[in-house]
Amino acid sequence: MRCCSTMNSISSKSDGMKNRHRFEFAESRLTYGTVGGRFVKGENPFVEESYQRVALDQLIRIAGITDDDLLIMSDVDEIPSGHTINLVRWCDDIPEKLHLQLRNYLYSFEFFLDDKSWRASVHRYRAGKTRYAHFRQSDELLADSGWHCSFCFRHISEFIFKMKAYSHVDRVRFSYYLNPSRIQDVICRGADLFDLLPEEYTFQRIIAKLGPIPRSHSAVHLPGHLLQNVDQYRYLLPGNCKRESG
Structure with missing residues (x-):
């Protein structure tokens, strides 16, 4: 899903189509869609976000989802591990809604904050009932299910864009x-x-x-794809805090 605006009705660009070749291995299983921004000045940003989530619900149906399919609901920086997804695929009678406990990191995997991320979830799809959401929907929580890496960007310009364009904008006091x-x-x-x-x-x-988050110098229990592509994602590893200007 490509959205033409941010939560704050700022026009956004998307690199999705430019990077489409990276997903050729799953091309036949992908469904693409675009949602235009509403660009309503002064509106609560979460109204725009809700509009985008409704559009995502529609795209999921267009993709052909059916009852009992497993639907992962997570932000792009919330990464369930492959082991977690295989576990819920292989087990019978998993809960209808299962939250995923993720390890919280900030800026990179050098700064481990805590293990209290819980908003990501897996749902057994039910037509007419399942809606994309990002809040507490169940008391069921699967421990140690992956990673939440917030503000984990390569370029300084991406930090600035997120600070100005999302729900954090009211925090930019100066x-x-x-x-x-x-x-x-x-x-x-x-x-x-x-x-x-x-x-x-x-x-x-x-x-x-x-105060500052204590540094971690360990690369144990990090995403496998990251460890297999160290040169490409070096900025996410401990000891590589310098960012490109972008």
Whole structure:
């Protein structure tokens, strides 16, 4: 699905068709669609997001999904592991809605935040009932199911675009937050791009997470595709915090 606008009604470009050749191995199983932006100034950004998710529901039906097919609902930076997907494929009578516990990383796999990501989910599809959503839908949670790598971009320009174009825009309180040199420094320190307190709900957890994220120097239990293509994705590995300008 290609969307012509962001949540904030900013025109967006897509590299999807340019990179289409990378998915030739599954070409016969892919369904493409485009949704035009509504570009309504001053509107709540989540109205635009909801509009895009409805369009995605329609594309899923066009692709030919049927009852009891497994449907993964996750953001692009939420990556279920291959072992997880095989497990739910091979097991009988899995829950109708199963959330996936993912390991949270920030900027790269050098900065492990916690293991509290839970919004990604797997659904047994039901025509007329299943809708694409990104909130709590069940009490069932499969532990250690993959990775959530937030703000894991190659180029500084991508950081700036996301800071301005998505639900984070109200966090950009000062223009210097978008300074490329500052962003690069924040990335290498494992600090917060918006100088905000940790998103926790007890003082104990807030205090425990204050300051930069401790570095990890391990490449154990990372996505297999990443480890098999180190040269292409080196910026995601520990010790490679410098980003390209883009």
